[in-house]
Every structure is written in structure tokens, then in C-alpha cells.
Amino acid sequence: MQEHSELVTRLVRNGPLPPADLERLRGFGWDSDETLIVLTTADARAILHRHLNGDLSLDDLVEWANQVEARDDIGFEKGHEEALGNLIFELANPTLHAESTSAAAERWLEALPGPRHPAS
Numbered sequence: 001m002q003e004h005s006e007l008v009t010r011l012v013r014n015g016p017l018p019p020a021d022l023e024r025l026r027g028f029g030w031d032s033d034e035t036l037i038v039l040t041t042a043d044a045r046a047i048l049h050r051h052l053n054g055d056l057s058l059d060d061l062v063e064w065a066n067q068v069e070a071r072d073d074i075g076f077e078k079g080h081e082e083a084l085g086n087l088i089f090e091l092a093n094p095t096l097h098a099e100s101t102s103a104a105a106e107r108w109l110e111a112l113p114g115p116r117h118p119a120s
Contacts, residue, residue: 004028005036008073012037015047015056016063028073035075039068039084041112048105048112058101065091083112 007025011017017025047064050056056064068074069092076084087108094101 004073008036008071011064011067011071012039012043012074013046015050016060016067022067030070030072032071032073034073036073038075038077039088040077041080041084041114044084044087045109045112045114048109051105052102052109061091061101061105062094065089068092080113087112 003024007017007021007028010021011025016022047056047061051058051061065088069088090097090104090108091101094104097104099107
């Protein structure tokens with residue numbers, strides 16, 4: 001269970017998992033009755049900032065959202081479940097939206113509660 005929790009935490013906080021780690025995570029299955037980590041607005045904002053600062057590519061941002069979207073063991077911050085769910089869905093499915101993913105990232109940074117710029 002510790003490895004499972006560590007992999008899910010790395011996914012939420014650091015961005016998409018590399019193929020070997022993703023394969024290990026898939027070994028734990030997709031369905032879960034237990035939340036191992038909660039995606040917070042601060043986590044989402046940090047990932048969005050990393051993308052907009054050029055530290056996370058567009059493909060990596062979309063892949064991160066896809067990897068998060070597929071997990072039942074990742075919960076969403078209480079009070080922000082709908083917004084975070086919508087964010088993940090929108091980023092994971094860029095072809096369903098007319099707006100570019102980078103423009104969506106900027107819009108979501110404005111919409112999600114938190115500081116306008118990441119903490120130093």
C-alpha cells in the first residue's frame with residue numbers, strides 16, 4: 001500500500017508519471033474504495049503554473065490530467081470538487097474545447113482560489 005500511495009502522491013504533486021511508474025501504478029488497479037491523496041486547488045495551481053512557466057509541456061499537462069482522471073484513489077479538495085473535476089476533464093480532453101489548453105490553464109488559474117503567483 002505504501003508504494004501505491006507514493007505513486008499516486010507523485011502523480012498529483014509532480015505531474016505525469018513516467019511509463020515505468022505508470023505501469024507499476026496500473027498494477028494496483030483503477031478502482032478504489034479508498035482515497036489515497038486529495039488533489040487540492042494548490043496542487044492544481046502549481047501544475048498550471050509549471051505549464052505556463054515552461055517547466056511542463058502541453059503534452060505533459062494533458063497526460064497529467066488523463067492520469068489523474070483515471071484514478072478512483074485520488075479525491076478532490078472538499079468544497080472544490082466540481083471545479084477540480086471540471087479542470088481535470090477539460091485538460092484531459094483538449095479536443096472537446098475550442099480554447100487552447102494553455103489558454104484554459106490561464107483561465108483556470110484565475111478561477112481557482114489561491115495566490116496569483118506561486119510561492120517562492
